Amino acid sequence: QGVSLGGSFATDPAAPVEVTADSLSVDQATGAATFTGDVVIGQGGLRLSAGTVEVFYDAATGAIARLLASGGVTLATPDEAAEAEGADYDLTARTLILTGDVLLTQGQSAVSGERLVVDLDAGTARMEGRVRTVLGGPPP
Amino acid sequence: MAEPGFRIPFRRRSRAIAWAKVLLPLAALALLSTMFLLARAPAGPDSIPFARLEEIAREPRIDRPRLSGVAPDGTTVTLSADRLTPLPGREDVYAVAAPRLETRTPGGGTATLTAGTGEVDGPARRLRLAGGVRVEASPATAVETPEVTADLSTGTAITGPVTGTAPFGAIEAGWLALEAGDGAGAARLLFDGGVRLLYHPQVTAEGP
Numbered sequence: 234q235g236v237s238l239g240g241s242f243a244t245d246p247a248a249p250v251e252v253t254a255d256s257l258s259v260d261q262a263t264g265a266a267t268f269t270g271d272v273v274i275g276q277g278g279l280r281l282s283a284g285t286v287e288v289f290y291d292a293a294t295g296a297i298a299r300l301l302a303s304g305g306v307t308l309a310t311p312d313e314a315a316e317a318e319g320a321d322y323d324l325t326a327r328t329l330i331l332t333g334d335v336l337l338t339q340g341q342s343a344v345s346g347e348r349l350v351v352d353l354d355a356g357t358a359r360m361e362g363r364v365r366t367v368l369g370g371p372p373p
Numbered sequence: 374m375a376e377p378g379f380r381i382p383f384r385r386r387s388r389a390i391a392w393a394k395v396l397l398p399l400a401a402l403a404l405l406s407t408m409f410l411l412a413r414a415p416a417g418p419d420s421i422p423f424a425r426l427e428e429i430a431r432e433p434r435i436d437r438p439r440l441s442g443v444a445p446d447g448t449t450v451t452l453s454a455d456r457l458t459p460l461p462g463r464e465d466v467y468a469v470a471a472p473r474l475e476t477r478t479p480g481g482g483t484a485t486l487t488a489g490t491g492e493v494d495g496p497a498r499r500l501r502l503a504g505g506v507r508v509e510a511s512p513a514t515a516v517e518t519p520e521v522t523a524d525l526s527t528g529t530a531i532t533g534p535v536t537g538t539a540p541f542g543a544i545e546a547g548w549l550a551l552e553a554g555d556g557a558g559a560a561r562l563l564f565d566g567g568v569r570l571l572y573h574p575q576v577t578a579e580g581p
Contacts, residue, residue: 247576250542257539257546257568261482262559264512264540268568290541292512296575297541324574 235361236344238337241311243356244277246327250297251275252286264292274300274322279353280309281320281329299323306331313339313358315349327353335360343367434458440525447479448528448553448560452500454491465495472502476528476551478560484510484551486521486530498525508532508549510562513540516549529553535564542572 255270266288274281284304290297300322308315308331318333329351336345337360347362434456441451455471472491476484489504502521508530509515516537523530530551537544547566554560 247574250572250574252542252568252570252572254568256563256565257544257570258564259512259514259540259562260559261478261511261561262480262554266540268570288541292540294575295513295541297572 235350235359236346236364236366238339238344238358238360239356241313241356242279242329242351242353242358244279244353246354248277250300250324252300254286264290266290272302274302278311279329281322282307282309283320298325313337317349329353341368432458442525444526444528444553446527446554449477450525450528451475452493452525457493460492467493467495469493469500472500474500474502474523474530476553478528478554480554480559482511482554482560484508484530486523488521493525499523500525506532508535508537508551510551514538514562516544518549523551527553534566539564539570542570544571545569 252268252272252274254268254272257266257268259266268286268288269284272283272286274283274286281300281302283302283306285302287301287303288297289299289301302320302322303318306317306320308317308320308329315331315335315337317331317335320332321330323329331349331351332347334345335347335349336343337349337358344360344364344366346360346364349358349360351358436456437453438457439451439453441449443449451474452469453473453475454469456469458468458470460466460468469491472486472488472493474484474486486502486506486508488502488506491500491502493500500523502523503519506518506521507515508518508521514537516532516535516539518532518535521530521532528551532549532551535544535546535549544564546564546568548564550563550565552561552563
């Protein structure tokens with residue numbers, strides 16, 4: 234079962250994506266690219282920071298299809314914040330899925346669960362898996 | 374007396390031969406003379422560039438050198454340039470004009486570094502490129518940097534601050550290390566010292 238939540242997750246699909254990190258390693262044989270060290274992905278009002286981010290891109294056109302974040306992830310939007318173990322930002326499907334002990338705080342309420350699926354077009358989110366809602370602020 | 378019909382052709386043929394005996398040698402003489410009279414005068418001594426010869430002799434250098442070798446892990450390393458000139462007073466160190474370093478790893482990774490000037494340290498097998506270096510490497514990476522230090526025996530190189538394009542966007546970084554494969558790992562480009570990448574999504578027309 235899941236809980237749908239409103240929110241201001243919407244991002245402009247054409248907004249440039251900025252990634253900053255300590256380093257980026259590109260494997261010359263396979264083309265695999267991985268950002269490591271304080272990685273921050275920014276697009277519009279959305280900020281996703283993580284320890285490591287792997288880039289899945291189309292070698293021919295250079296278009297990024299997916300950003301796979303791991304090593305502890307925090308998501309920040311103008312009025313929400315979320316924490317999880319990992320995140321999968323699919324730029325083509327326009328979805329952002331946080332997984333692993335997800336805790337989402339919105340104003341005074343906090344929701345925790347196993348998976349948070351964010352629809353970046355509609356700007357809505359859906360928490361799934363052992364969902365617990367805490368009103369009146371995050372659990373003490 | 375023989376009929377005149379028979380004699381006329383005979384007299385005409387002997388006259389033709391008589392003319393031939395005169396005209397043919399003359400034609401031969403004319404042909405032969407063209408070989409000597411019309412031939413170009415041999416170039417005088419002033420067309421040999423003595424000045425340049427002295428300059429070339431005095432200043433030891435190699436024009437358009439090309440050195441290549443294979444690193445332990447199979448990476449081929451090729452250094453070519455416009456000119457290689459020994460630096461006075463520094464043993465086995467050469468100034469390189471318009472150096473071009475190309476490396477190709479067994480895995481197919483390629484890199485080409487071109488610069489304005491360079492310096493090759495023979496014993497240390499180290500090449501320093503300066504004067505604005507352009508690094509083009511697979512996959513789809515092209516960056517500019519002020520200078521690069523490359524190890525000619527392994528084909529690895531470390532650049533200064535870089536800006537340019539990475540396979541998926543515009544990139545700036547503290548430096549770029551072109552690392553050869555260490556047997557297990559394939560060759561890789563390591564942007565380090567703080568990286569900033571800007572990616573512009575190509576939104577297809579029928580987006581939401």
